[in-house]
Amino acid sequence: MTWLAWRQFRTQAVAGLVLLSAVAITLAVTRSGLASSFQIALHCKGAQACDSARREFFAKDSLLRHLANSLAVAVPALIGVFWGAPLIARELENGSFRLAWTQSVTRSRWMLVKLGVVGAASMLTAGLFSLAVTWWSSMYDQLQDSPFQQYDSRGIVLIGYAAFAFALGVALGVILRRTVPAMAATFLVYFVVHITFSTWIRQHLLPPLRATSPFLATPTGFTLGPPNAADWVMSTEVYTPPGRALGQPGQGSLFEGFRIHAGTLFFQGAGACHVKVPVASLRTGNISQAVQQACIARFHLYQVVTYQPASRYWTFQWMELGLFIVLALLLSAAATWWVRRRLS
Amino acid sequence: MSTAVEARGLGKRYRRRWALSDCSVTVPTGHVVGLVGPNGAGKTTLLQLAVGLLVPSSGTIEVFGKPPAEDAGILGRVGFVAQDTPTYSSLSIADHLKLGAHLNPRWDGDTARHRIEKLGLDPAQHAGKLSGGERAQLALTMALAKHPDLLILDEPVASLDPLARREFLQTLMEDVAAHDLGVMLSSHLVADIERVCDYLVVLVDSRVQVSGDVDELLASHHRLVGPRDPGAPPPACQEVIDASHTERQTTLIVRSDGPVVDPAWTIEPTSLEDLVLAYMARGSRSHATAQASESGAET
Numbered sequence: 096m097t098w099l100a101w102r103q104f105r106t107q108a109v110a111g112l113v114l115l116s117a118v119a120i121t122l123a124v125t126r127s128g129l130a131s132s133f134q135i136a137l138h139c140k141g142a143q144a145c146d147s148a149r150r151e152f153f154a155k156d157s158l159l160r161h162l163a164n165s166l167a168v169a170v171p172a173l174i175g176v177f178w179g180a181p182l183i184a185r186e187l188e189n190g191s192f193r194l195a196w197t198q199s200v201t202r203s204r205w206m207l208v209k210l211g212v213v214g215a216a217s218m219l220t221a222g223l224f225s226l227a228v229t230w231w232s233s234m235y236d237q238l239q240d241s242p243f244q245q246y247d248s249r250g251i252v253l254i255g256y257a258a259f260a261f262a263l264g265v266a267l268g269v270i271l272r273r274t275v276p277a278m279a280a281t282f283l284v285y286f287v288v289h290i291t292f293s294t295w296i297r298q299h300l301l302p303p304l305r306a307t308s309p310f311l312a313t314p315t316g317f318t319l320g321p322p323n324a325a326d327w328v329m330s331t332e333v334y335t336p337p338g339r340a341l342g343q344p345g346q347g348s349l350f351e352g353f354r355i356h357a358g359t360l361f362f363q364g365a366g367a368c369h370v371k372v373p374v375a376s377l378r379t380g381n382i383s384q385a386v387q388q389a390c391i392a393r394f395h396l397y398q399v400v401t402y403q404p405a406s407r408y409w410t411f412q413w414m415e416l417g418l419f420i421v422l423a424l425l426l427s428a429a430a431t432w433w434v435r436r437r438l439s
Numbered sequence: 440m441s442t443a444v445e446a447r448g449l450g451k452r453y454r455r456r457w458a459l460s461d462c463s464v465t466v467p468t469g470h471v472v473g474l475v476g477p478n479g480a481g482k483t484t485l486l487q488l489a490v491g492l493l494v495p496s497s498g499t500i501e502v503f504g505k506p507p508a509e510d511a512g513i514l515g516r517v518g519f520v521a522q523d524t525p526t527y528s529s530l531s532i533a534d535h536l537k538l539g540a541h542l543n544p545r546w547d548g549d550t551a552r553h554r555i556e557k558l559g560l561d562p563a564q565h566a567g568k569l570s571g572g573e574r575a576q577l578a579l580t581m582a583l584a585k586h587p588d589l590l591i592l593d594e595p596v597a598s599l600d601p602l603a604r605r606e607f608l609q610t611l612m613e614d615v616a617a618h619d620l621g622v623m624l625s626s627h628l629v630a631d632i633e634r635v636c637d638y639l640v641v642l643v644d645s646r647v648q649v650s651g652d653v654d655e656l657l658a659s660h661h662r663l664v665g666p667r668d669p670g671a672p673p674p675a676c677q678e679v680i681d682a683s684h685t686e687r688q689t690t691l692i693v694r695s696d697g698p699v700v701d702p703a704w705t706i707e708p709t710s711l712e713d714l715v716l717a718y719m720a721r722g723s724r725s726h727a728t729a730q731a732s733e734s735g736a737e738t
Contacts, residue, residue: 098541102534103527190525194578197490198542199515199585201508439494 096200100212107178111220118224122163122231129155133234149238160235167228167248171256172285174217179264180277182213183434187272192438206431214261214427221257225250242408243327247293250412255419260285262426269430269438300414303329303401310396311388325405333398335365341396353382353390360386365394443468443589443621444489448498450645451484458484459645461498466623466640468588470652471615473636474625475715477723481645482625483522486593489623490519502589515545518582518620522593524575528567532560532577536584543585551584554614572603579607583614590615592624596631608635629712641715643722653711660714663691663704681717692717 129152136152139145183206186192196202229236229249236245246252263285268277306322310333321328333341341364354361355377360368368390376382403411444466451459459481466472474482487493488500491508500506505513526535532555540546555562558576560569566577575595582590595611596604612635615622626632632639640650649656660680667689677693684690692709693699699706709717 096542099538102530102538106529189528190521190523191527192525193492193519193521193523194525194527194581196492196508197514197517197519197521197582198539199511199544200542201511201514204511436494439492 096204096208097212099195100209104178104213104216108216111174111178111216115220115224115227118163118166119227121159122227125156125159126231129234133238136238152238153235160232163228163231164245164248167225167253168289170221170224171253171260172282172289174221174257175260175264175281175285176278178213178217179261180268180281181274182209182265182268183430184268184272184274184277187269187438188274202435203431206434210262210265210427210431214258214423217257217261218254221253222251225253241325241327242405243403246297246408246411247289250409252412252415252419255416255423256289258423259288259419259426262423262430263288266426266430266433269433297411297415298327298329298403300411300418301403301407303403306400306402307397308400310398311392321400321402321404323405327403327405329401329403331398331400333396336395336397339364341365353387360390362390362394365396368393441468442466442501442504443470444500444502444623446485446488446498446500449485449488449495449500450497451481451488451493452496457496457645459488462642462645462647463498464640464647464650466621466638466650468621469619470621470638471612471636472621472623472638472640473632473653474623474640474642475627475629475632476625476642477719478627480642482627482642483593484645485642486519486591486623486625487521490517490591492519492521511544515543515585516588518585518587518590520575520578520582520590520592520595522597524571524578524595524598526566526569526574526577529565531563531565532569533562535566535577535581536562539581539584545586547584547586550586550618551580554580554583554610558610571598572600572607575599575603575607576610579611579614583618586618587620589621589623592622594625594627596626596628604631611635629715632715633711639711639715641718641722643719644726646722648718648722656714657709657711659696660692660694660709660717661699662707662709662713663693663699663701664707665689665691665704680714681720 132148132152132155136145136148139148183192186195195205225248232245232249236242236249239245242249247256260281264277264281267280267284268274271277271280335341354363355372358377360370360372360377360382362368368386370386370389370393372382372386376386442465444464446462446464449459449462450457462481462485464485474485476482484493488495489502489507491506491514502513502517507517508514527538530538536548536551536555539551540548552562555577558573558580560573560577566574569577575598579592579595582592592611596607599607608631611622622635624632624636637653638651639653639656641648665688667684667687677695677699680692680694682689682691691704692713
């Protein structure tokens with residue numbers, strides 16, 4: 096049975112291998128060109144020099160970088176659409192299942208071997224692809240603020256996504272019994288799940304940490320943010336000492352929060368500032384930084400940052416890999432059950 | 440005589456429609472069994488139930504005393520060629536033979552290769568490029584090389600032209616003789632059945648109208664021709680299967696285990712075709728009656 100599963104998969108496997116090699120070669124050839132400007136950006140001195148060095152580095156091969164990142168997101172979907180969906184649907188569509196299921200092999204074993212061979216190939220392909228992209232982007236990622244920025248196009252999660260997309264394709268193919276609708280449905284459902292998961296669910300895999308610190312205005316703005324710049328911030332809220340929320344800074348709301356009413360400066364939500372405000376400012380409404388700082392300092396505001404620390408990056412990757420592999424196993428079991436019970 | 444296939448109260452429902460209901464039939468081993476009936480009688484459903492592609496909605500079916508497709512062992516004893524003779528169009532003939540060797544412990548590779556050679560087919564050719572007849576031959580080759588005890592063929596010659604049809608049936612009969620296996624094949628053409636089968640099952644509207652050895656059936660059925668007389672009683676001790684009338688004369692197909700002696704009728708042996716048609720006519724008549732009484736009960 097392994098022979099047949101492999102023989103039927105051969106053409107698709109070659110196509111996948113060609114694509115993978117093309118990507119790997121392109122990345123291998125272009126990576127060395129990045130090294131020199133990376134070194135400049137890494138060992139820069141002074142804020143201004145660093146800024147321009149980083150900008151120059153990030154501008155290099157930016158098209159290729161975006162392409163590699165989007166391809167990494169697309170690879171599991173492609174595997175689901177081109178390897179998963181047709182696996183059984185094509186046999187059901189052209190009637191060859193009647194040939195396959197009347198050989199001396201039970202339907203369960205037929206399913207198991209097909210799922211095993213092509214499923215393993217899917218995970219291997221996604222793993223190699225992720226390895227190539229992760230290696231190629233390692234210099235960029237070092238200069239990125241947070242590893243969570245490119246979370247779903249790096250590391251081991253792609254293996255889980257590929258297993259899930261493949262099993263999803265197989266299951267939809269078994270239910271719809273037609274190749275092209277199954278491919279379209281796989282594409283759609285995969286991205287709905289992917290976007291739902293990365294937008295709303297991933298951040299709850301582990302309960303986020305909370306960090307409380309005084310909210311102060313500094314000459315350059317506010318002291319905001321998580322304990323470590325690489326942490327993944329869920330939310331930042333500013334509170335008054337009694338615990339009343341003032342909203343989220345960083346969305347321009349705080350600086351716009353100053354209001355002048357009847358010759359007094361108010362900070363919205365917190366109350367009137369008992370600081371001296373120059374008459375000119377009261378007339379024009381143009382509040383200087385120093386006055387803003389003094390005003391905010393009066394209220395003893397504090398901020399609460401909800402975040403996932405950067406140190407959890409690999410914990411998240413492993414949890415998500417496990418979760419998607421479990422989903423893939425459940426879908427495979429459902430597809431096998433359907434083939435055994437519903438298609439007879 | 441042991442049984443190859445035994446169905447009891449067998450039924451199969453697709454959503455709300457019954458494709459086969461309350462079908463009971465016993466097929467002995469070692470025969471070439473012809474399953475004949477009009478389109479939609481449930482022949483394909485019955486055969487697919489027998490190879491385990493379908494699971495009964497009611498009743499039971501057993502092949503060699505076991506539920507079909509229960510395990511690899513029983514799957515290996517039954518060869519099957521589906522109506523559309525499916526093959527993998529992207530695989531070559533040689534690949535198909537390799538596939539068979541990998542998937543069947545009883546696979547007879549030499550037979551398969553010789554058969555392909557004898558048919559004049561190129562093993563390197565892809566199955567998708569074969570003609571309908573050649574594809575049917577490839578599918579039959581695979582079913583035969585499995586070395587089954589029972590070969591089930593669903594309308595094996597339906598898509599073939601008359602010449603290919605005769606060749607197919609001829610090679611089939613040679614192989615049956617060479618390998619000593621039972622065959623069950625369906626057709627809606629009596630001529631095909633007549634050529635190869637020695638056992639007959641007539642299925643109309645999912646009910647078995649008659650089944651038995653062809654020679655015995657022919658010996659016990661007679662064609663009676665006499666003047667038309669609506670008042671005349673039917674010949675005694677005989678079961679009238681079907682009656683047809685012209686203006687002047689009446690033709691009956693009757694079943695009688697003993698010799699028929701009745702001076703009022705001219706007695707002729709019946710052909711298999713007449714016999715089958717008589718049972719098919721009776722089957723559809725009783726179907727119509729059943730439907731009429733059903734709709735009568737509803738109102």
